[in-house]
Amino acid sequence: MTAIGRIGCSLNRRATMAKNNKASSASSAIDRKSIANDLKDQGNALMTKGDHQQALKLYTRAIHEDESNPVLYTNRAAAYFSAKKYADSLKDAEKAIALDAKWWKAYKRKAMALCHLKRFDDAIAAFEAGLAIAKDEEDLTKGLEFAKACLEQSQHLYVLPKQNMMARLDGVPCFYVADAQGQPFFVTYEDGQQICTFYFEYSEAQSTLEWIQQQNPGLADAANIVPVSLSQALFLAQDTQSNQYVEELQAIMLGGSFPLAFQFRPELKQVEFAIERLKSMPPEETEGEKSEDAQPEEELTVENFNGIPVFQAKGLTLLQDNNQYVPLFLARHDLESSWEQLQEMGIGEIPPTCEIDVGTLEDVLKRMAQSTTGEFDSIIFVPNSHMRQHVKDDFPMDELTKSQKNPQPFQAAKAIKMAGGSTEDVRKAVVKELAKNTDKTKYMEVLLRHNIPVSVASKDAPTPKEVNAPN
Template sequence: MDFLQWKNNNNNNNKPPNINLHQTLAKIQTQCTDFLQTLSKPLHHHRQTLETLICHAKTTLSSLNCPSIPIQNQGLWARIGAPQPQHRFDIALSFDAIEERLAGVGVYVLSNSADEFVLVSGVPSKKTLGLICFAREDAQTMLDHMRSVSKGMGPKSMVVKIALDKVIQLKLEGVSFRMIPEPAQVQNALKVKEQAGLSNDEGFFGVPVFQSQSLFLKAEDKRYRPYFFRKEDLENSLKRAAEQQKQLNPAFRQGDIQVATFEEVLKGMKGKSTSKWDDVVFIPPGFDVTAGLPQNKANG
């Protein structure tokens, strides 16, 4: 069984304590709906695996911690309607284009008193693990428990919010990770799969993102498909758009809401053929895409 030790870069003379993986994350398993069972097995239902986060010990949050950039809704409005045929070239999106679409989405990491990532190392695997949470509450739960089992987690250790595009930058710099989704959204994803007649026997792997076949955004002459990290935000957007455009709420239609994994979408955006993903934008939790919706364009 692998054990964990804290990555402590400021004091190389003191050997960090070895911490059993299950002991360290026991409280997280209880309060965050069993995020992991072991590092070597896939997680089922509403548990989320942790993938190795490989980075230098001196990687500081000062280069990563930037305010979340909200999506500008000026000139951007939501519509309900069937997607129109559109020719797309099979070319990969540039990194800048992907980064721009992720800039408004915040995730949470742990930092120590030196503004460094809190990392744990596997023994004997030598792999370094980092935890990226979509919910502040999950990150805070981990921080509280880590403080209780490691002296290296002092009172100045904290939960830090960073923009998701910065996480993608880390990925390009050789950082490998898998993010921990909100347990409630994993449950929502399982319900969507069940409503679509799909089996939930193998659970749900990855960070769920939700979209509707009926909702799209329009900015100038381009149409975008919004992907939501929270199903409730998508449902609220559909409801408001339907009310403002005096149409039947499409959320009532069976199968209108679909779920995918963020990892799958991101992989598609990076691939050689992006015909399926080149019109995707990610909506930060709590963001209202119907703000400023022009009612006179309901049928436009």
């Protein structure tokens, strides 16, 4: 055979081998896709049974066999979502979109993960992108409504400072209606929402208790009104709000039940005075002229007043242990009474007229949480004296957990007595504690009479203007 003939045969053999290799590779790819599809089906079956962890493993194996399949990533995103691993769910959804920008379920998975990461603007954009591809998909439509609702709700979330600052509300009582075990009663409203209310007016709690007893005669002896510190109530409401996103998502998108919620109902008199005071104040100056198309502001009423009102007298500060404190009152009558008595006694530099600023407790707490300068270290909260009449002397007590929040006074003196110390040593310990908590007898009388805290840790106090309650 000639050289040319040998070369021709060699080329033919190589071509045949290449063709066989290509066919083999194609067959192998088909086999891997088939394996991936089988693993996906097994994972789907486990997801139906609620076994998210095992489904995750199967989807991961499927992706290893077929890395270019966007459906596998959206399925694993769903498994991550069910396992509450929202960041991982988002990552898989974005990978699916990168593989197939027209796969609408990838946008749904992405948006749902973003909702639970509280990135509501991004979630809305993802739902809208999905609807641009599949405008008739009901899941995307409902999801978009939910994301918009969450965005609006997020603007009203409780933002609370740290525990040590929230402790300033330990002595402020509010009330809720509970069963024999101390668990809150939730009233179901027409829209299915179940709400427990914390009351700032004891008579309103009584009215709710009587209504519950009328509706459920068997609970007449078991139901009762329980006091709880405002700090504990706010923490409970905050925790409930944090969990509400997941439950509302199930209610809206999966047809689940509505979540439980807590609300606060301030004393009507205080809300009415707050509105009266706010309406009497001059409007805030704004830069530039108002647009002709600008909508008129809604008139402030009892129905649309949002928050727990707090009151501050401009220029009123309290001196304690050489520190200045700025009191925020939860009741107007306590502020005015304290002002009058301190002015009569001539203690400190009290302005001649009582000019009252009005804000909301929620806004003050939010600013306390966000502050990095210590400007709110001098703030103390003064409970409504009418509310204090309905709690025991040893309040605050965390009624939800039955644990004492604050120690009893004169612990050092009691310890000395139990250890066999002399009467003189016990007397000195008592005097030392009294001296630590008071400067002047008359001043202390006013503070105690109005339940104004007298032992609050504070750094250098800012001027009253720096800590005025917000308008």
